[in-house]
Amino acid sequence: MISALFSILIFPGFLFLSTVALYAEYFDRILYARFQNRKGPPWFQPLADFIKLLAKEDFVPTEANPGIFRLMPLVALASSVAAFLYIPLWSVNSLYPFSGDLIVVLYLLTIPTIAFFVGGWYSTSLYARIGSVRTITQMFAYEIPLFMGILAASLLSGSWSLSDMAAFYAKNPSYMAFNVIGFVVSFIALIGKLEKAPFDIPEAETEIVAGSFTEYSGKLLAFFRMTFDIEFVVGASLLAAVFLPFGLTLGPILGFLVYLIKTFFIIALISLTRTVVARLRLDQMLAFSWQIIVPLALVQLFINIILKGLLKI
Amino acid sequence: MSEGDFKIPVGPQHPSLKEPLSFSVALKGEKILGVDIRLGYNHRGIEKACEERTYLQDVYLIERICGICSHAHSTAFVQAVEEIAKLEVPKRALYLRSLIAELERVHSHLLWLGIAGHEVGFDTLLMYTWRDREIVMDLLAEITGNRVNYGMNAIGGVRQDIDAPEIKKILEGVKTLEERTKYYIDVATEEATLIERLSNVGVLSKDDVLRLNTVGPTARASGVARDVRKDDPYAAYGDLHFDVITDDHCDVYGRAVVRLKELMESYKMIREIVENLPEGPISVRAPRRIPAGEAVSRYEAPRGEDLHYVKSNGSDKPERVKVRAPTLANIQSVKKMLEDRYLADLPIVVAAIDPCFSCTDRLIGVSDLDKNSGKVMSWEELVSYGVDWYRKNRGVDLSKLNESFVKGRKYS
Numbered sequence: 001m002i003s004a005l006f007s008i009l010i011f012p013g014f015l016f017l018s019t020v021a022l023y024a025e026y027f028d029r030i031l032y033a034r035f036q037n038r039k040g041p042p043w044f045q046p047l048a049d050f051i052k053l054l055a056k057e058d059f060v061p062t063e064a065n066p067g068i069f070r071l072m073p074l075v076a077l078a079s080s081v082a083a084f085l086y087i088p089l090w091s092v093n094s095l096y097p098f099s100g101d102l103i104v105v106l107y108l109l110t111i112p113t114i115a116f117f118v119g120g121w122y123s124t125s126l127y128a129r130i131g132s133v134r135t136i137t138q139m140f141a142y143e144i145p146l147f148m149g150i151l152a153a154s155l156l157s158g159s160w161s162l163s164d165m166a167a168f169y170a171k172n173p174s175y176m177a178f179n180v181i182g183f184v185v186s187f188i189a190l191i192g193k194l195e196k197a198p199f200d201i202p203e204a205e206t207e208i209v210a211g212s213f214t215e216y217s218g219k220l221l222a223f224f225r226m227t228f229d230i231e232f233v234v235g236a237s238l239l240a241a242v243f244l245p246f247g248l249t250l251g252p253i254l255g256f257l258v259y260l261i262k263t264f265f266i267i268a269l270i271s272l273t274r275t276v277v278a279r280l281r282l283d284q285m286l287a288f289s290w291q292i293i294v295p296l297a298l299v300q301l302f303i304n305i306i307l308k309g310l311l312k313i
Numbered sequence: 314m315s316e317g318d319f320k321i322p323v324g325p326q327h328p329s330l331k332e333p334l335s336f337s338v339a340l341k342g343e344k345i346l347g348v349d350i351r352l353g354y355n356h357r358g359i360e361k362a363c364e365e366r367t368y369l370q371d372v373y374l375i376e377r378i379c380g381i382c383s384h385a386h387s388t389a390f391v392q393a394v395e396e397i398a399k400l401e402v403p404k405r406a407l408y409l410r411s412l413i414a415e416l417e418r419v420h421s422h423l424l425w426l427g428i429a430g431h432e433v434g435f436d437t438l439l440m441y442t443w444r445d446r447e448i449v450m451d452l453l454a455e456i457t458g459n460r461v462n463y464g465m466n467a468i469g470g471v472r473q474d475i476d477a478p479e480i481k482k483i484l485e486g487v488k489t490l491e492e493r494t495k496y497y498i499d500v501a502t503e504e505a506t507l508i509e510r511l512s513n514v515g516v517l518s519k520d521d522v523l524r525l526n527t528v529g530p531t532a533r534a535s536g537v538a539r540d541v542r543k544d545d546p547y548a549a550y551g552d553l554h555f556d557v558i559t560d561d562h563c564d565v566y567g568r569a570v571v572r573l574k575e576l577m578e579s580y581k582m583i584r585e586i587v588e589n590l591p592e593g594p595i596s597v598r599a600p601r602r603i604p605a606g607e608a609v610s611r612y613e614a615p616r617g618e619d620l621h622y623v624k625s626n627g628s629d630k631p632e633r634v635k636v637r638a639p640t641l642a643n644i645q646s647v648k649k650m651l652e653d654r655y656l657a658d659l660p661i662v663v664a665a666i667d668p669c670f671s672c673t674d675r676l677i678g679v680s681d682l683d684k685n686s687g688k689v690m691s692w693e694e695l696v697s698y699g700v701d702w703y704r705k706n707r708g709v710d711l712s713k714l715n716e717s718f719v720k721g722r723k724y725s
Contacts, residue, residue: 036440127320129341130656197434198506204658206329206432278506279434281657282343 007095008085017084021229022046024267028232031271046229053222060191061215063124071114073216073223079111080230086167087234088241090255092248097163102154105162105238106147112227113139113193116202119224120212131211134282135202136194141289142192144198148297153179153242156304162241169245176245176281178307183243185293187269190235192289194228197274236266244261318346321656325354329432329660332670333563336659343655348648355671363634368394368603371631372466375621378636379672380461381424382518384410384417385614386636386672389621392547393610394468397625398603402525404549406470411549411588412483413457413465415579419490420449421615422579425667426497429465433510434659438500444495449676452486455479470596480587487580494576501569511566515662518563525649529617529640530575531666533559535565541613552589553582565616565665602629614639616667 021043026048033040086101120132192199203211240262247258325333333354339346376387422447430438457463538555542550558574560567605627617639624633643666
């Protein structure tokens with residue numbers, strides 16, 4: 001009981017995850033700044049921002065539904081933390097593996113997006129409403145390729161458990177190479193999920209102020225921002241576990257280092273992507289997703305189905 | 314409006330607007346049904362203030378109409394005054410005016426490029442162009458002593474000369490800027506997401522340009538070669554060799570290309586000016602009282618044609634000064650450009666005319682002659698009316714202050 005609480009709340013649960021998430025935000029921001037020829041923030045900036053927001057007044061609009069308005073940041077934060085517990089990090093086993101945990105992780109990662117939508121919608125601001133509609137429209141565009149990319153990898157391994165998948169790929173490391181298209185598809189979909197450029201349409205500052213979060217302030221905004229940071233790490237860890245499953249049998253210390261390198265490599269790729277592109281329009285994003293990304297994901301599925309027959313796995 | 318349509322306010326305070334202006338955008342989903350534009354949040358009364366000051370003071374006041382094209386406004390004003398006073402401005406002064414004008418165009422266009430990048434969520438472009446803009450800002454500070462509001466113009470010439478070391482610095486700076494600008498031209502013509510966001514957005518046909526009297530790069534991007542520097546040369550532009558850049562994309566992409574290519578023309582002109590700088594004095598003595606007369610002066614500001622009208626009654630103060638900033642000519646075209654576009658295009662379409670709303674704001678009283686409800690008030694009556702209004706509506710009692718104010722000063 002106590003060890004379970006320890007692993008959920010402290011390591012590798014909430015506290016550890018929050019620390020890594022804040023560092024990931026710093027890492028992303030400093031890389032983005034250096035790519036842009038700027039100095040960037042000091043290492044404690046994300047933590048300082050978080051503490052500052054916690055100290056600020058919570059402001060709930062008169063027209064908003066106060067219950068839902070206050071609840072949504074917590075729902076988003078809790079579900080993104082929960083998803084982390086089922087991802088294999090530095091060994092082939094996650095904290096609580098069970099058959100079908102892949103579906104649970106994808107499901108838990110969808111909840112924050114729904115929470116952004118509901119929170120934005122119930123805050124009744126015009127900007128927030130447009131932002132939340134954009135959030136939900138965009139979700140339909142990236143969620144399906146993300147699922148298809150990851151399910152293609154699980155198809156090859158013949159299991160819907162992330163831990164079993166990790167074990168399978170650790171045994172047959174050369175099979176990783178078959179999932180390159182899936183990795184690219186999932187990586188692009190992950191950028192959409194994290195609402196980073198070129199898919200930062202739901203919170204396009206110059207168009208709709210801050211999108212769903214326009215009316216949020218203080219602690220509630222701090223939780224939403226923390227959710228984004230945690231989603232950042234969880235998403236990168238998920239991609240690392242599914243598409244880069246090496247170094248899982250190296251033991252705790254070396255494995256932990258390899259895990260960090262893999263995760264931060266994916267974060268650096270996202271920073272690089274958002275440095276070199278402009279924000280797309282919603283219609284362009286939908287067209288890009290359905291005309292290019294989804295067909296690519298389908299190709300990956302077919303490749304893996306055929307491979308499964310050929311290799312007799 | 315049917316169900317599902319709603320109006321969203323963009324401005325007067327909004328992250329995409331750098332100055333107060335209000336758009337009331339009627340939306341159906343993401344689609345714009347109509348836009349109402351409202352100006353007038355930043356009226357400063359500069360035209361009236363000019364009538365209360367001497368010509369010399371006005372040069373500095375006029376310069377403060379705009380922070381970015383300050384040299385444009387002050388040059389347009391001194392040109393009009395010089396025309397009334399029939400002053401023969403030395404050639405070196407004219408060349409120096411053109412030099413500052415082109416350096417100003419460089420910093421204004423680089424600033425625009427950064428803003429355009431920011432409006433479409435491409436912040437890297439903003440950071441890069443604004444970093445490079447510092448080079449030209451430093452050059453301007455080196456030559457005139459200020460980064461903006463250079464205080465370079467005087468009636469009858471310019472106030473400061475340049476020497477050989479400054480010319481060397483200008484040439485070095487221009488060389489660096491030219492390389493960087495070539496890189497930005499590559500970025501603008503190759504980066505797929507940027508092209509996606511700018512192409513076919515804010516389309517304004519050649520006919521619309523002529524009908525709506527659009528000026529500056531906005532007009533030139535629709536294939537209308539309208540440039541005061543070529544059409545009605547002032548300062549040194551009659552002697553300089555340059556091309557009027559036009560483009561037939563007719564959209565925001567075309568406007569970006571025109572501005573980028575104009576930068577290259579500006580570098581060419583800056584080189585030509587400093588290499589062929591005539592010797593001689595930099596100003597002639599101007600009389601304090603300007604003889605009676607009136608003049609209109611045109612100037613190609615970075616945003617388009619800037620027009621100043623000055624009327625003199627023979628005293629040391631102008632009787633009337635009228636400024637038509639380029640944004641006033643362009644703002645009407647925004648409504649046309651936004652037809653059938655998406656909300657996401659609004660910031661970049663507005664930014665594409667390179668607006669300067671505070672320079673444009675004027676107070677216009679429209680009286681209805683049929684109803685004849687107008688009332689003529691003296692200055693004292695107007696002051697008392699204002700004070701009473703505020704006391705009644707805002708609870709601020711300024712009547713004591715008002716009395717001492719009225720006693721202490723005579724109003725004409």
